Amino acid sequence: MKNMNPKIIELPKILDKRGNLSFFEYPQQLPFQIARTYWIYDVPGGEVRGSHAFKNQDEFIVALSGSFDVVLHDGENEIKYSLNRSYYGLYIPKMFWRRVENFSTNSLALVVSSTLYDVNDYIRNFEEFKRMKNAN
Numbered sequence: 843m844k845n846m847n848p849k850i851i852e853l854p855k856i857l858d859k860r861g862n863l864s865f866f867e868y869p870q871q872l873p874f875q876i877a878r879t880y881w882i883y884d885v886p887g888g889e890v891r892g893s894h895a896f897k898n899q900d901e902f903i904v905a906l907s908g909s910f911d912v913v914l915h916d917g918e919n920e921i922k923y924s925l926n927r928s929y930y931g932l933y934i935p936k937m938f939w940r941r942v943e944n945f946s947t948n949s950l951a952l953v954v955s956s957t958l959y960d961v962n963d964y965i966r967n968f969e970e971f972k973r974m975k976n977a978n
C-alpha cells in the first residue's frame with residue numbers, strides 16, 4: 843500500500859449491560875498485519891513521547907484509557923488528532939513525523955506495529971525526515 847494517509851478508524855463496539863467490548867482485526871479494521879504490540883502508561887504530566895518518524899513501520903494507536911494527542915507532520919503540515927475513546931484508533935503510515943503529548947492522568951496508549959522493533963527504522967532528526975520525505 844503506497845502513499846497511504848493517516849486516518850481515524852472507528853472500531854466495532856459491542857454494547858452490553860455487562861460492559862462494552864471493542865476489537866480490531868486484519869484486514870477488516872487494520873490495514874496491516876500486526877508484528878508487535880506495545881503500550882505507553884504511567885506518563886508524568888507534561889511529558890512528550892515519540893518525536894520521530896519510521897522509515898518502514900506502520901502503526902495503529904488506541905487510547906484504551908484516558909486521552910492524549912498525536913501530532914503528525916507530513917514534512918509540510920502538522921495535524922493534531924485527539925484520541926479519547928477506546929473505540930477509535932489512529933492509523934499512522936510510515937514516514938510521518940509524530941509526537942504524542944497531553945497525556946491525561948492514568949492514560950493508556952495501545953500501539954500495534956507492522957514490524958518488529960528495529961532501531962534502524964527510526965528517523966530522529968526532523969531535518970533529515972523532511973529531506974527524506976521530500977525526496978520520495
Ligand code: TYD
Pocket residue numbers: 878880891892893894959
Ligand atoms: P521509543 O520508541 O524511543 O519511545 P518513544 O518514541 O515513545 O520515546 O522507545 C523507548 C525505548 O524502548 C527504546 O530504548 C527502545 C525500547 N523499545 C523496545 O525495546 N521495543 C519496542 O517495541 C519499543 C516501542 C521500544
